[in-house]
Amino acid sequence: MVLDKEYILELLQNVTDPEIPVISVIDLGIVRDVIIDEDSLEVVITPTYSGCPAMLEIEKEINNALKKKGINEFKITTVLSPAWTTEWMSEEGKRKLKEYGIAPPNPTNPEDIECPQCSSKNTQLISEFGSTACKSLFKCNDCLEPFDYFKCH
Amino acid sequence: MTDLTKYNYVLQHADNCLILGQRLGEWCGHGPILEQDIAMTNISLDLIGQARMWYQYAAEIQNEGKSEDDIAYLRDAWGYRNVLLVEQPNGDFAQTIFRQFLYDTYSCYFYEALMNSSDERLAAIAAKSHKEALYHIKWSGDWVIRLGDGTEESHNRMVAAVQELWSYAGELIKPNETEAKAHEEGYGVDLSAIKEKRDAKIREVLTEATLEVPESTYAHEGGKDGRHSEHLGYILADLQFLQRAYPGLEW
Ligand SMILES: [Zn+2]
Numbered sequence: 001m002v003l004d005k006e007y008i009l010e011l012l013q014n015v016t017d018p019e020i021p022v023i024s025v026i027d028l029g030i031v032r033d034v035i036i037d038e039d040s041l042e043v044v045i046t047p048t049y050s051g052c053p054a055m056l057e058i059e060k061e062i063n064n065a066l067k068k069k070g071i072n073e074f075k076i077t078t079v080l081s082p083a084w085t086t087e088w089m090s091e092e093g094k095r096k097l098k099e100y101g102i103a104p105p106n107p108t109n110p111e112d113i114e115c116p117q118c119s120s121k122n123t124q125l126i127s128e129f130g131s132t133a134c135k136s137l138f139k140c141n142d143c144l145e146p147f148d149y150f151k152c153h
Numbered sequence: 154m155t156d157l158t159k160y161n162y163v164l165q166h167a168d169n170c171l172i173l174g175q176r177l178g179e180w181c182g183h184g185p186i187l188e189q190d191i192a193m194t195n196i197s198l199d200l201i202g203q204a205r206m207w208y209q210y211a212a213e214i215q216n217e218g219k220s221e222d223d224i225a226y227l228r229d230a231w232g233y234r235n236v237l238l239v240e241q242p243n244g245d246f247a248q249t250i251f252r253q254f255l256y257d258t259y260s261c262y263f264y265e266a267l268m269n270s271s272d273e274r275l276a277a278i279a280a281k282s283h284k285e286a287l288y289h290i291k292w293s294g295d296w297v298i299r300l301g302d303g304t305e306e307s308h309n310r311m312v313a314a315v316q317e318l319w320s321y322a323g324e325l326i327k328p329n330e331t332e333a334k335a336h337e338e339g340y341g342v343d344l345s346a347i348k349e350k351r352d353a354k355i356r357e358v359l360t361e362a363t364l365e366v367p368e369s370t371y372a373h374e375g376g377k378d379g380r381h382s383e384h385l386g387y388i389l390a391d392l393q394f395l396q397r398a399y400p401g402l403e404w
Contacts, residue, residue, distance in 0.1 A: 047202075049198075049199060049202060050199060050202030050203050050205070050206055050281055050282065050285065051198035051199045051200070051205075052198075052202065053198070079277075080206065080274075080277040080278060080280075080281050081276070083281040083284060084281075126188065127188035127191065127192065128288065129188070129191050129196075129292070130191065130195075133195055133198060137188065153284060
């Protein structure tokens with residue numbers, strides 16, 4: 001079987017974060033590289049937060065996705081450096097997050113967070129820490145709904 | 154042959170992260186309000202994640218076929234190298250906050266400096282952890298100010314917390330033999346170089362919190378060399394019970 005990088009990346013586009021099932025490991029920017037050398041395959045990933053419990057699941061999911069397509073010879077390597085940043089999140093990923101009800105990271109102005117429900121910028125931080133390591137908790141002062149913000153990191 | 158100095162150096166930081174993470178985890182379901190319960194367990198999770206990076210490296214340096222779990226779960230108290238601060242009991246919320254603040258003021262500057270380590274792996278662990286430490290210190294620093302400059306009750310509790318824990322601040326930035334040697338060899342942090350920044354940060358936050366910076370420089374020490382307070386044994390009894398009772402058990 002001839003391995004093709006584009007094909008592998010496409011496969012991984014269907015592997016999603018178990019905590020935020022709308023966003024894929026590619027959109028999140030945790031797949032750092034796919035290295036193909038003749039018939040050996042290496043998928044290089046990096047953790048989001050060092051204690052993120054989803055990482056183990058994600059590795060298993062990548063494993064399953066490849067095996068399902070009959071790819072059995074590969075390795076998944078974890079690298080720590082350079083450290084993951086939300087700047088690696090794709091525009092597509094940010095759009096999907098918003099649709100799902102999570103405000104995407106806003107690196108240009110982290111004080112200016114838009115409500116994913118009504119798009120108002122009249123919002124307020126409730127807690128720096130949210131339901132998972134990558135999120136903090138906000139509330140919208142216009143539609144009064146609370147929402148998660150995927151914080152810049 | 155194992156580089157024993159580097160192994161011990163890595164272990165000191167692994168143990169700091171694990172023990173403080175375990176302590177914070179004790180708050181799970183008991184936080185004063187839901188958001189802060191979540192904050193403490195989030196920080197706990199970060200610390201345990203950081204501990205794993207350190208233990209994995211320790212296991213590689215040791216090179217005796219042991220795993221990160223073996224090192225965490227199968228050593229006794231005297232084998233632990235964490236500072237005495239992190240094993241101190243949670244006390245009330247103010248005490249937990251101040252313990253965290255003292256650790257965060259140290260860890261922020263420590264990781265910042267370690268990013269320049271000659272050892273690539275240490276530099277990578279530092280870069281990853283530093284981002285998280287900045288988030289932690291924002292939280293603990295804000296709470297020191299909020300409680301210190303809050304009601305009479307919260308102010309008094311912060312005063313008591315500072316009194317209770319101040320004597321554990323010194324050990325963090327006083328190098329033991331391992332740290333001195335690690336710095337000499339180029340991969341360890343020069344603690345004397347971060348002391349000033351750390352002290353200034355503590356002073357800045359305590360002043361804003363209307364709290365006095367204690368003058369005493371008396372420091373309890375020994376944790377880094379395996380001499381612990383009575384608290385560590387109880388923590389390990391909780392932490393290690395399952396692996397001790399059912400060796401090799403997995404989820
Ligand atoms: Zn809204």
